[in-house]
Amino acid sequence: xxxxxxxxxxxxxxxxxxxxxxxxxxxxxxxxxxxxxxxxxxxxxxxxxxxxxxxxxxxxxxxxxxxxxxxxxxxxxxxxxxxxxxxxxxxxxxxxxxxxxxxxxxxxxxxxxxxxxxxxxxxxxxxxxxxxxxxxxxxxxxxxxxxxxxxxxxxxxxxxxxxxxxxxxxxxxxxxxxxxxxxxxxxxxxxxxxxxxxxxxxxxxxxxxxxxxxxxxxxxxxxxxxxxxxxxxxxxxxxxxxxxxxxxxxxxxxxxxxxxxxxxxxxxxxxxxxxxxxxxxxxxxxxxxxxxxxxxxxxxxxxxxxxxx
Numbered sequence: 353x354x355x356x357x358x359x360x361x362x363x364x365x366x367x368x369x370x371x372x373x374x375x376x377x378x379x380x381x382x383x384x385x386x387x388x389x390x391x392x393x394x395x396x397x398x399x400x401x402x403x404x405x406x407x408x409x410x411x412x413x414x415x416x417x418x419x420x421x422x423x424x425x426x427x428x429x430x431x432x433x434x435x436x437x438x439x440x441x442x443x444x445x446x447x448x449x450x451x452x453x454x455x456x457x458x459x460x461x462x463x464x465x466x467x468x469x470x471x472x473x474x475x476x477x478x479x480x481x482x483x484x485x486x487x488x489x490x491x492x493x494x495x496x497x498x499x500x501x502x503x504x505x506x507x508x509x510x511x512x513x514x515x516x517x518x519x520x521x522x523x524x525x526x527x528x529x530x531x532x533x534x535x536x537x538x539x540x541x542x543x544x545x546x547x548x549x550x551x552x553x554x555x556x557x558x559x560x561x562x563x564x565x566x567x568x569x570x571x572x573x574x575x576x577x578x579x580x581x582x583x584x585x586x587x588x589x590x591x592x593x594x595x596x597x598x599x600x601x602x603x604x605x606x607x608x609x610x611x612x613x614x615x616x617x618x619x620x621x622x623x624x625x626x627x628x629x630x631x632x633x634x635x636x637x638x639x640x641x642x643x644x645x646x647x648x649x650x651x652x653x654x655x656x657x658x659x660x661x
C-alpha cells in the first residue's frame with residue numbers, strides 16, 4: 353500500500369489519505385528515536401467519537417514499579433510536563449485503592465485551557481501493572497467558562513517487565529473540543545516532541561528517586577494497587593453470558609472494535625470496574641460488570657496494524 357512519508361527527527365508512516373475520517377487505521381510508526389527508548393504508535397479514527405491512540409514503548413534499564421510511580425506522580429509531572437499547569441487530589445480511598453484528581457492543561461493560544469476531573473486506579477498481576485484513568489463527574493467542582501471542562505477522557509497504561517527492559521502499552525482518547533483536522537495535524541507534528549519529553553522526564557525522575565527519602569501521596573496511592581488472580585480473570589472470559597447482561601454487553605462490544613491495535617483488555621475492563629464499582633458506588637451488579645469485561649476480552653489479537661488492501 354502506498355503511504356505518505358513525513359521526514360523529521362524520525363520517520364512517520366501515514367495512510368495514503370490521512371484526512372479520511374472513515375479510514376479504520378492510520379499508522380504512525382517511529383522506531384529507536386534514542387538509544388534508551390523504542391516506540392511504535394497507531395492512530396484510529398472511528399466513525400463516531402474522538403480519535404484513539406495506541407503506542408508501545410520499550411525503555412531500557414527500568415523497573416515496572418518505577419515506571420508506574422512516574423506516570424502517577426503528579427507532583428513531579430508538574431516539573432516535566434509543560435502542558436500541565438495545575439494538579440491536585442480531590443478524593444482518595446485507600447480501601448478501594450482509587451483516587452480522583454483535578455487537572456488543568458494548557459492548550460495552544462487559539463484554544464482555552466482544559467480542565468479534567470480524573471478517576472484513577474491500578475491493578476497488578478505478577479509485577480505487570482494496568483494503570484487506568486478516566487474522566488468522572490464531580491458535582492462539587494463547578495464548571496467554568498474557562499478553563500473548559502473535558503467530559504470524555506480515557507487514558508491508560510499497561511506496564512510490564514521484559515528482561516532488563518520495561519514495555520509500556522498506552523491507550524488514549526479524549527474529546528478536546530477542537531476540530532478533528534486540527535487535532536490530527538497537531539498529533540502528527542507534536543508526537544516526536546511529546547515522546548522525547550516523556551523520556552527526558554522519566555530519566556530525571558529516575559535520578560531524583562534514587563536520592564529521595566520520601567514519596568508523594570500520588571505514589572503512595574500507586575503502590576496500593578489491586579492484586580489480580582490470573583486464574584480468576586481467565587475464568588471470567590469463559591463464563592456464559594446471562595440474559596440480563598445482553599444490552600450492556602452489546603454496547604461494550606461496539607465500543608471495543610479497535611481495528612489494528614492489540615490493547616490489553618484490562619486497560620478497558622479496568623475502566624468499567626473502576627467507575628462502576630468504586631466511583632459510582634455500586635450502581636450496577638457484578639454480573640453486569642463482568643459481562644462487559646468478557647466482551648472487552650474479544651479485542652483484536654494482532655500486535656500491529658492490520659494489512660490494508
